[in-house]
Amino acid sequence: MDTVIPTEKELQQTQREIAPYIHRTPIWTSKTLNRISGASLFFKCENFQRMGAFKMRGAAHAILQLSEEQRERGVVTHSSGNFGQAVALAANELGVPAYVVMPKNAPQVKKEAVKGYGASVTECEATLEAREAAAARIQKETGATSLHPSNSLPVILGNATAAMELLEDQPGVTVLCAPVGGGGLLAGTALAGHYFGNSCTTFGAEPEEADDAYRSFHSGAIQVNTTTATLADGLRTHLGDQNFPIIQRHVSDIICVSEAEIIFAMKLIWERMKIVVEPSSAVALAAVLKEKQRFRDTEIGIVLSGGNVTLSELPFS
Amino acid sequence: MDTVIPTEKELQQTQREIAPYIHRTPIWTSKTLNRISGASLFFKCENFQRMGAFKMRGAAHAILQLSEEQRERGVVTHSSGNFGQAVALAANELGVPAYVVMPKNAPQVKKEAVKGYGASVTECEATLEAREAAAARIQKETGATSLHPSNSLPVILGNATAAMELLEDQPGVTVLCAPVGGGGLLAGTALAGHYFGNSCTTFGAEPEEADDAYRSFHSGAIQVNTTTATLADGLRTHLGDQNFPIIQRHVSDIICVSEAEIIFAMKLIWERMKIVVEPSSAVALAAVLKEKQRFRDTEIGIVLSGGNVTLSELPFS
Secondary structure (H helix, E strand, O other), rough: OOOOOHHHHHHHHHHHHHHOOOOOOOOEHHHHHHHHHOOEEEEEEEHHHHHHHHHHHHHHHHHHHOOOHHHHEEEEEEEOOHHHHHHHHHHHHHHOOOEEEEEOOOOHHHHHHOOOOOOOEEOOOOHHHHHHHHHHHHHHHHHHEEOOOOOHHHHHHHHHHHHHHHHOOOOOOEEEEOOOOHHHHHHHHHHHHHHHHHOEEEEEEEEEHHHHHHHHHHHHOOOOOOOOOOOHHHOOOOOOOOOOOHHHHHHHHHEEEEHHHHHHHHHHHHHHHHHOOOHHHHHHHHHHHHHHHOOEEEEEEEOOOOOEHHHHOOOOO | OOOOOHHHHHHHHHHHHHHOOOOOOEEOOOOHHHHHHHHHEEEEEEEHHHEEEEHHHHHHHHHHHHHHHHHOOOEEEEEEOOOHHHHHHHHHHHHHEEEEEEEOOOOOHHHHHHHHEEEEEEOOOHHHHHHHHHHHHHHHHOEEEEOOOOOOOOHHHHHHHHHHHHHHHHHOOOEEEOOOOOHHHHHHHHHHHHOOOOOOOEEEEEEEEHHHHHHHHOOOOOOOOOOOOOHHHHHHHOOOOHHHHHHHHHEEEEEEEEEHHHHHHHHHHHHHHOOOOOOHHHHHHHHHHHHHHHHHEEEEEEOOOOOOOOHHHHOOO
């Protein structure tokens, strides 16, 4: 398959297209975290994005690319997390029917959120096979277009707009750091850094317990996770063939962090910045703290991916 | 004792004096919380204040009132919570020695924070008597000035500046709501509403499990708590003779809420606004939600008092 790398113009057009459907989230700093890291950190607060995560950007953009006929038939996705909520909300805004397949064991609060945005929820067993089968069945019955949460160029383009905004607001940033799970956020961030940064390099941050991107990046071919036993539930997914070529070309390195490092970083953000972020967001700060020497005295943009957590299941002890 | 009510001019002067030492915190809104409450809520985010709580305002102002000689001898307070941190930080900024008496069982993270701000920490038994005795001893030995966290006009004046800023930014606000523990924040908020609001009324919010202000307000004489079994650890203290006359004159009513209502409101703020607030802050939202009919369609300013929580001891289940 040919490598398709989106162009600067496509990124700019994406930003214009999705602007009415998203929040331009703030960028926050913390003197304490600057002191601890020895760098100047600029946090792009996608936890304050609509539905609580950057996923709104990619979902809105993907639905906007559909034809009138496709919009009428609707969109379908399977998700236990943020992408389902993003598709539900974006579809609702655009008057498009949305079908979201969710595993039975997904938190009730997430099911309610998706229903609250007006989507039709189908529950299934908690396996990838069951999820894919249910989505395929709905697709066949309704003619809805299937949306993938990360391995899709429209989604990658939408995700890129978070780092584009960051670089517009903080043009002195020379390092970007984003968590990597499915790879859609990291690929978008790297494209933004490449086209709109000032000699800007992009780093991925990944849990050691779901290190497929790290191994793929260093081996040059997509690897699968051998474990997904990480607290960072948003990062348990696999790289895809749409985002991997972008990551190969435009990411400088991927830094893996332990579960303890993730919890430490998450606690720092909650305690010092007084904001709620999900474990996946803390992975990016954990990576920057792990490689302090590498980043000393640089201006670093960190994408805080989202803030949807189950408050009764926090990792703090 | 004569009732002393601070003047409009004193509030304005306080605001000018403490400005260099505090953050002007943002005011946040939430469409979801507006929908749930049936009102327009404006949250004054003192959780983003320096050291994480509004207490910085009163502490800075109280220390600024001291003579050169008093400053040299330092300040002393006893606190298990935010006021100790506020005194430590404000004193540090002003080059004044600070002595903070803390109960042995105070969380380690709070002791570290006070020490981190350069204060001298003395540990004592976890009783009010032991705390007062230790503070008195230090006062005698060092000549330091004792600072009370709430029953003090300089502290009340400092606290008033949070609501002053809120009313400057949102002049349409006609109801202010602040939690009441010792009474210093509520008295200051009521003064701000009186002098700078547009026909603005002020309400106190108090846990049923520490309802001395409610009973004092309705009986006309200071009552003591019969229980302090509330999660809202910042509100377990007693009203004082400096703030009670101000509350009597300028507060419209005090609304009591249950522990379940506090947890519900706290969860709403964390989940929907993605910010970390302490239980005491949630008490004010809980009161507004409890009396929805009373506040329907009004613009309400809610003082979120702070965000210092022990993450390993959250009430969410």
